[in-house]
Amino acid sequence: MTSKQFASRFEPNPAARTAELRDAILADPGFGNHFTDHMFLAEWTPATGWADARVVPYGPLMLDPATAVLHYAQEIFEGLKAYVHADGSVWLFRPEANAARMQRSAHRLALPELPVDWFLGSVRALIEADRDWVPAGGEKSLYLRPFMFASEVFLGVRPSQHVTYSVIASPAGAYFAGGVQAVSIWLSADYSRAGAGGTGAAKCGGNYAASLLPQQEAADHGCAQVAFLDSTEHKWVEELGGMNLYFVQSDGSIVTPALSGSILEGVTRDSIMAIARDLGHEVVERRVSIDEWRNGTSDGTITEVFACGTAAVVTPVASLKWDGGEAVSGDGEAGKVTTDIRSALVDIQYGRAADRHGWMTQVLPG
Ligand SMILES: *Cc1c(COP(=O)(O)O)cnc(C)c1O
Numbered sequence: 001m002t003s004k005q006f007a008s009r010f011e012p013n014p015a016a017r018t019a020e021l022r023d024a025i026l027a028d029p030g031f032g033n034h035f036t037d038h039m040f041l042a043e044w045t046p047a048t049g050w051a052d053a054r055v056v057p058y059g060p061l062m063l064d065p066a067t068a069v070l071h072y073a074q075e076i077f078e079g080l081k082a083y084v085h086a087d088g089s090v091w092l093f094r095p096e097a098n099a100a101r102m103q104r105s106a107h108r109l110a111l112p113e114l115p116v117d118w119f120l121g122s123v124r125a126l127i128e129a130d131r132d133w134v135p136a137g138g139e140k141s142l143y144l145r146p147f148m149f150a151s152e153v154f155l156g157v158r159p160s161q162h163v164t165y166s167v168i169a170s171p172a173g174a175y176f177a178g179g180v181q182a183v184s185i186w187l188s189a190d191y192s193r194a195g196a197g198g199t200g201a202a203k204c205g206g207n208y209a210a211s212l213l214p215q216q217e218a219a220d221h222g223c224a225q226v227a228f229l230d231s232t233e234h235k236w237v238e239e240l241g242g243m244n245l246y247f248v249q250s251d252g253s254i255v256t257p258a259l260s261g262s263i264l265e266g267v268t269r270d271s272i273m274a275i276a277r278d279l280g281h282e283v284v285e286r287r288v289s290i291d292e293w294r295n296g297t298s299d300g301t302i303t304e305v306f307a308c309g310t311a312a313v314v315t316p317v318a319s320l321k322w323d324g325g326e327a328v329s330g331d332g333e334a335g336k337v338t339t340d341i342r343s344a345l346v347d348i349q350y351g352r353a354a355d356r357h358g359w360m361t362q363v364l365p366g
Contacts, residue, residue, distance in 0.1 A: 006053060006121035010129060013037040013057035019132070026135040029171035031143070031311065036130035040122045040167040043151075044112045050165070053122065055129045058168065064153040068160045073206045074150035076105040078119075079310050080267075081143050081172070082127055084136035085351035087366030090127060093349050094359045095120055097267045102146065105202040110159035111148055119146065120361075122167050127363050130169055134364075139174035139346065143311070175312040180334050180342065182318035185225045185240065185307075186218030187290070189323060192231035193241065193262070200238075200262030207264070211241035223321055225307065229290055230260060237288045238262060240307050243315065244269040245288075247296070248304035248337045253282040260287075268308040268345070274357055275344045281337070293320060297327040304335030306342075313349075314342035 016037040017025075025034045035058050042053040069075050078098045083091050099119035106113045123144055127134065134142040146167045150160030191214040194200020194207055211226065218226040225243065230236040237257050239245055244266040247255045254276050259265055273283045296302030297320070305317035316334035320327045329335070347353035348360070 004049070004051070006115070006118045008040070008042075008053035008055055008121065008125045010125070011054065011056045012129075015057065022132060026133070026140075026171055029135060029140065029173045031172050031175070032170055034171055036126075036133040036142075036169045036171070038126060038129040039169075040126045040165075042118070042122065042165045044163040044165065046161055050112070050114065050118055053118070053125075055125050061164075061166075063151075066153045066155055068150035068152050068154055071155060072150065072157060073204070073209070074109055074111060074160055075147065075205045076102065076109050076111060076149075076203055077145060077147035077205065078102050078105075078203060079143065079145055080123070081141035081310060081349075082134050082169075082363060083141050083349050083351070084134055085366065088136070089351075089362055089366035090131070090134050090364035091349075091351065092123065092361045092363055094267050094271065095123060095361055097270070098146070101203060101265065101267070102148070105204060106148065108199055108202040109204055111150070112163055114148065114165055118165075122146065122165070124363055126167050126169055131364055133169065133171055135171045135173075139176075139350075141172050143170045143172040144168075145170065172311075180314075180316060180339065182316035182332060182334050183224035183307075184222065184319045184321055185227045185317055186214075186221050186223035187320055187322040188214040188217065188226050188228055190214070191228070192234075193228040193238065195231040195262060198231075198262060201259070201264060203264060208241065215241050221321060225315075227320060230262065235289050235291075236260070237290055237293055239264065243307040243309035243312070245317075246272065246306050246308065247288060247293070247302050248306075248335060249296075250301055250303050252280075252337075253284055254337065255284045255286060255288060257288050258285040266309055268310055268313065271345060271357075271359065272308055272314070272341055275341055275348075278356065279340060279344060294325075294327045297329050303330050304338050305329040306335075306338040313346055314338060
């Protein structure tokens with residue numbers, strides 16, 4: 001069954017918050033704490049395809065305890081942001097890339113692919129309904145979280161025959177409220193995030209579940225994030241729990257671990273390749289060993305390390321720590337290449353720089 005062309009109905013929230021309350025939230029939204037007045041929902045079955053697209057009042061989902069996702073974690077998600085430009089218009093950054101990745105994730109988790117026009121239509125419909133919730137100024141944004149899960153009430157182990165797709169939205173403050181800060185990262189010795197043939201390249205909740213214990217270990221060692229190596233040789237740098245990695249070399253080139261099948265292909269990672277080239281850097285995707293990271297930062301071959309993802313855009317890595325050692329990148333502060341790449345990307349997202357790559361999609365007029 002092919003899904004129909006996208007169209008959604010709208011049920012306004014009779015208990016929408018007042019402008020006063022909303023403005024108080026938007027003044028200091030934090031991240032992931034507050035949600036807008038509406039949410040998007042659609043349902044899939046083999047008989048109907050994708051159907052029943054609707055924007056409804058934000059609220060709890062009623063789930064039968066036997067709902068498949070609660071038992072077998074057949075679930076995927078996406079994350080992207082809406083940005084307000086100086087003229088008040090609202091834009092998305094590369095939403096087609098998120099739509100395409102959600103289809104790849106769906107394939108791996110044996111979920112039905114959501115057509116690209118449904119993905120884009122759902123995000124647009126929610127932003128239109130909650131247009132007053134897109135925060136302007138600073139590096140604020142409206143974080144959009146599309147997700148899809150097995151909603152069939154059935155304990156047998158097979159792909160769900162009822163699937164629910166939803167989008168929720170959460171106003172987000174500047175990730176680095178007090179200026180961009182370099183973070184320390186813990187190298188996980190005992191755990192892997194994903195394995196060969198596993199779900200590492202899919203954006204699924206299960207990958208995050210696997211990263212929480214090592215993430216806690218990182219926090220216990222005073223580190224903000226955890227870095228994972230490949231699961232087979234325990235030698236090759238993969239990524240952090242939710243961010244990809246880049247290494248700036250003394251010859252000006254920048255290196256990122258090549259996609260291995262267990263690395264999540266970040267939209268930010270991909271965008272940085274183009275931006276770094278625009279800025280005159282050679283960009284190389286190849287395997288990076290943990291020894292190269294350790295030795296390179298101490299002998300000066302690696303001058304800067306940074307992590308990237310939609311939430312923080314670019315996060316400078318001050319040092320890598322492990323049991324009995326530490327590898328400090330550069331002088332432990334945000335480096336120039338890292339800062340320049342971050343600014344170039346953020347300037348495109350907020351409409352302050354020309355969109356040379358055709359990455360921005362307008363959602364609302366100014
Ligand atoms: C989402 C995610 C990223 C970053 O992807 P972006 O598209 O840049 O936000 C990196 N690693 C993992 C594991 C992720 O889930």
